[in-house]
Amino acid sequence: MPRIDGKRLLADLQHIRGFGRFETGVHRPTFSPEDVAARQWLAGRMAEAGLAPSIDGVGNVLGRSPAAGPCLLMGSHTDTQPRGGWLDGVMGVIYGLEAARAFAEEPAAAGLSIDVASWADEESHYLSFLGSRSFVGQLPEAEIDNAKHREDGTPLRQAIAQAGFAGRPRLTLEEGRYRGYLEAHIEQGGSLETDGKRIGVVTSIVGIFQYRMTFEGRQNHAGTTPMPIRKDSGVALVRLLAQVNDRFAAIAGPRTVWTAGRILLHPGAPSIIPGKAEVLLQFRDGELTQMQRMEEELVRLVAEANAMGPCAVSLETLSRTPPTAMDARLQDAVAAAAEAHAPRGWMRMPSGAGHDAQILARRLPAGMLFVPSIGGVSHHYSEDTAEADLVLGCQVFCDAAFRFLKA
């Protein structure tokens, strides 16, 4: 069995932490100078590990193994949230690099090979899953042409050019090369910590259905308009959303979550009855049937609100991403490795967040492994994972790859 080198792993994680350090975390948005420098450093470390590195036309970094034989693709992302955590994304990339090194050093792994990737822009500064979608052949050129930075509006093409990647070909999945895709990530929640476990075997990446509900009322003077003739879109929104929260709680599965993250009342002045209101609503679950049940309930509540009046409510579907099941054989390989290195210290669980693995799963058997997030914190510079968990997670990850390719 390949043995990872914990000190080498931690040294690489600490080194790449220096690209964009912010407090105890990292600020390394996609195609920022720090992000580009981190990609170049990564390509160099891949070469030192015996992989053939390249950075493609959308910033994907791919280190290809020269070895023949069954190959596993591993990866995650090295871009970060603004002022985000030091491990979110990059841990999975460095795990892949360390696994490749461990394979190369282990005679029993001769004839097995590992490719390592850093997928560009997992954090959606420009485009959702930019790099992994490009790699699986599901990102048209036109989408790249039209994309802009979500906050400052910089065109994606311009950012790619400034990064020095313009004109390079885009790497795509080589048919028949891989047996599967394995990704490690921090949990980003507190379930492992709460349950006292050190490894999560991901069963599925939850689906997300997202909606915009818009309420049309009549804008009017808040002092001179009697209650019986009002069409207050804010009142209508609050009434319906309270019902949605109650009904969803009644029909939710054990891991269903739902969130209304934004509410807008127009014009938003204290003495004007809101003529128009909108709310963004999403829910997530690992089971498609559960998600369909919730959508049916939502449609029913909106219809009831419309029947009751006085405001018209419209329900617009913004996206409907179904859950992605992780490959059973990869799950079992991770579970077996976890049991070997941390008996009874692991559990199966869905991922509540989205990951590149759900994109790779469209073309390859895909699996994921989680390590605990201290306090469940992520998307904040204070995100962290205990060193012992980082080392254990990488050994389990590497062993799982070995078991999977050997089988």
Place this chain on the structure above:
Amino acid sequence: MPRIDGKRLLADLQHIRGFGRFETGVHRPTFSPEDVAARQWLAGRMAEAGLAPSIDGVGNVLGRSPAAGPCLLMGSHTDTQPRGGWLDGVMGVIYGLEAARAFAEEPAAAGLSIDVASWADEESHYLSFLGSRSFVGQLPEAEIDNAKHREDGTPLRQAIAQAGFAGRPRLTLEEGRYRGYLEAHIEQGGSLETDGKRIGVVTSIVGIFQYRMTFEGRQNHAGTTPMPIRKDSGVALVRLLAQVNDRFAAIAGPRTVWTAGRILLHPGAPSIIPGKAEVLLQFRDGELTQMQRMEEELVRLVAEANAMGPCAVSLETLSRTPPTAMDARLQDAVAAAAEAHAPRGWMRMPSGAGHDAQILARRLPAGMLFVPSIGGVSHHYSEDTAEADLVLGCQVFCDAAFRFLKA
């Protein structure tokens, strides 16, 4: 009895409509070039009517009668809402001007006198009730020094200087000069129209209590944070506001109104559980005891929400303006005049909106008369009142003044 000249009245209203015309309405914000020109034209018309006009250091226009004997102060405002209606404010000023002319032409009114005012900035572009508060001696210099335009931030002092009014003294209420204050205004609601009445005798100007409720939760990832451990400030806000709407409906008086005009969720992103939420809530009523009952209910619901958790709710009082009763003798004078000119065509009613009369009422007996707003529309350029109602309203207004001063 003094007789107003309907043609002269309408001609003046149409003339001043030209200062800042916008569609069928007017855009004449306080101290804009159009507003200043309208004030100067008004001063000229006052002089032609035999009044002694002056424009003071905050832009108040006052036309003083040279006649001795009992005097009534009349007025309203010539500034408008942005892209507002053509009558909101200015109608009451021109009614006063026409009443002064009718008094001067009527031998029976010899020995009675009328002063006419246009109070600056009733629409609060810089300061709430700037002109009328200055006139009654309740506007400190420091408040003027610190005031800025509510949207573009222009200092009030700078706007006054650009208008050419800097350095002028501020006019203040001359002790003992007036028997009372009478103001005419469009209704800004649809009650007169709905009830088929042409004159409203205002009984009181409603009080307004305004609050900010703030909900403290915990910001977190909308995918990885299970429902049982969430502290979603948006969910807490929606639950409490739905309860407030239900309870207020149960205890409201016949004319109570309440409005939540603004809701903010922080950070306001679709995939982030809102860590902080706030809502602006106000209610209005003509009876102070009713308003106190509603405040008690609100305090009780907030305490319940805090006891239940998981989010902490704070209730901050932004303002607490009690209702202002209109003087009984002025009410009766308006009612008698209305019955004389439009038998059974009038009704008593509170004002749901604020007016300068509530400021003058701090120093003088004050009364108000309403004319119908077509469709109840105001604060929009399409606001309008039928010509016949404009003429009738002015005659009733003038006659009411005569009856009050004669009594």
